[in-house]
Amino acid sequence: MTEKKQLILNLFEMACISHITHGLWPLPGNNRHRFDELEYWTELAGILEDGGFDAVFLADVIGAYDVFRDGPETALREGLQSPNIDPLLVIPAMAAVTKRLGFGATFSTTYEPPFAFARRASTLDHLTRGRFGWNIVTSYLPNAARNFGLEGEIPHDRRYELADEYLDVLYKLWEGSWDDGAVVYDRERGIATDPSKVRYIDHVGAAHRVAGPHIVHPSPQRTPVLFQATGSPAGTEFAGRHAELVFTGGRTAEDFRDNVAGMTAAAERHGRTRDDIKFIVQAGVIVGRTEEEAADKWRLYREHTSLDGILAHSSLxxxxxxxxxxxxxxxxxxxxxxxxxxxxxxxxxxxxxxxxDGLRAGRAERYFVVGTPSVVADEIERWLDEDGVDGINLRQYHSFDTARDFAELVVPELRRRGRLPDASESDERATLRERLFGRGPRLPDNHIATRYRGGANLDVPVPPLRFPEAALV
Incomplete structure (x- = not known):
């Protein structure tokens, strides 16, 4: 019998009051206002760990939403992604109270130097014992550009060109600067690291000059799992070269399949295959023990949805x-x-x-379902088998009810159907990459980053990323 495709299950989070479900934070029992408390994150991590989630996917922005009504006032009133704390800093707290939960955190390639981020990412991969993933973004808010000394945004496709070099520097540091076995901890001779196994990278590029060596020894995964959220032509080509887990979507199954086909073709241009990339969508799931209970929840969420929050978020x-x-x-x-x-x-x-009225009415796209656990599981199986979805980022309407409802009601049903592993089958020692792909903790040999292993090719320029003509229009 053919083994059923299993679901990658992530919770979509952000370290702020209002992320993507606008106007719902004041609801009774909602904990969103606690986003700046350490206990918020440890409690959430426990729910996700016990509930069978693979990872928490942490969004981020580094600017204010200040286009709508010519200023940030609407966004600030709504709590729209501001105030907003650094998502990287909450990961160690969650890792300390879990053993298998993974973490995908957003960080931008556009404004901060790659050497500093390489250190942070390696540190997180060490502290989580290989459970760290990086969501690669290039930043899109005009205010973000002004926060880092620019008059306006760098053009979209130019940001991807810069990101390509940024990742090249990171790969040299993560994959090429230190050999396995460089750290020896030889107490008798008093030698911590064998210096013959550590090297400068001496990167000189159009945007960055980085000498190295990397300041952190190799972590369990070396390069963290590479997440990316995209759908643009330039982003698609970039994902084909770099990404392992792509957060994409579409309002219809056809939209999603078109995105997958484009990224698969891009991956093949870079010597990779469809099996090297997992595709996840943002999914809205409202579940109840009865149809009436689920419908009541959805009615409550619609009634409290903020139109101003939606419009400010869209930078209208x-x-x-x-x-x-x-x-x-x-x-x-x-x-x-x-x-x-x-x-x-x-x-x-x-x-x-x-x-x-349509904006306030809520989601009507493909990846949304309201119903009992059986109804929800039926729909998720349709996404997996008909559309080819590999996983979901679960949209939160209520913290922690959304995650708890899914864990208590939907996860047992998906386990019965063979779509999620039983708790007893989960290997607490596995890295995030092992859990997502069922293979080793390091990048596969056909990924461009591996060209630097053992110090090879550090002085050989990587071919520039060539965007299709559609990306340049």
């Missing part, structure tokens, strides 16, 4: 809430005096009222 450059509800979005733009010919994700030919 025109405030259509001030326009008459019966005119089209296109007319609202014209009356505002804006020269924009489009708005992000909003249909120009629909009325303002229809669009605003």
């Amino acid at each position: 450059p025109v405030d259509i809430t001030t326009s008459p509800r019966d005119i089209t979005v296109a007319e609202a733009i014209r009356r505002s005096g804006s020269e924009l010919d489009r708005l992000p994700f909003l249909p120009l030919d629909r009325s303002v009222g229809e669009v605003l």
Whole structure:
């Protein structure tokens, strides 16, 4: 009998009050306001560990949402991803109270030097015993650019070019600077590290000059599991070269499959295969012991959803809430005096009222389900078998009820169906890469980073990343 495809199960988190479910933090029993307490993270980690989750996926931004209504005031009132603490710093606390839970944390390649991040990432991989993954982002908020001394954003595709060199530096440090066995801890001779097995990298590139050697010895995975969230042409090509777990999606199954096909083709251009990348989607799951209970939860969440939070998060450059509800979005733009010919994700030919009501009504895309554990499991199996999804980032509506409900109601049903391993089958010694891919803790030999193993090719320039023409339009 063919073994059933198993689900990669992550919780989507962020160290802030309001992440992606706007207006819900004041709900009774919601713990979002505790995001700056160590106990919030240790309690959450315990729920996820006991509940069979593979990892917690930590989003991040390094700027304020200040485009909507020409300032940050709306976002600040909503608690929209500000205040926001550093996600890297909560990982050791969660790791200390867990043995198998993995951690995928966001960090940007655009504004901070690679040598410093290489040290942080290796440290986290050591402290978690190989359970660390890095979500590679290039940052997208205009305010983020201004926070780091720039007048405006670096163009999208140029950020990916810079990120490609950034990762090249990291690979040299993580994979090429130290040999396995360099740390000897020879007490009799008083030698901690064999210096013949450690080397400079002497990277000289267009954006970075890094001498090395790496300041941290090889961690269990050396290079952390490489996460990426993308769907753009440039991001797709970048993922084909670098990413191991891609957070992508689409409002339909066809959108998702198109994204997977594009990234698989990009991976093959870089000597990799479909099996080298796992694809996960953001999923909304509202589960109850009865259909009525699930429906009541969803009704409560819809009633408290904040339209202002949604619009501020979208960085909408025109405030259509001030326009008459019966005119089209296109007319609202014209009356505002804006020269924009489009708005992000909003249909120009629909009325303002229809669009605003639709935004408040909530998710209607493919990867969303409301129902009993059996109904939810049926839908998740459809995502796995029909769409080819490898896993989900579970969207939180309520902390900690969303995670607890899934752990207590859905996980047992998925285990009965062979879609998640039993708790007794989980190897607490496994690294995150081993658990996700069922193979060794290090990158496979066909990944570009491995060209530096043993100190090879440190002085050989890596071929530049070539974007398809579609990415340059």
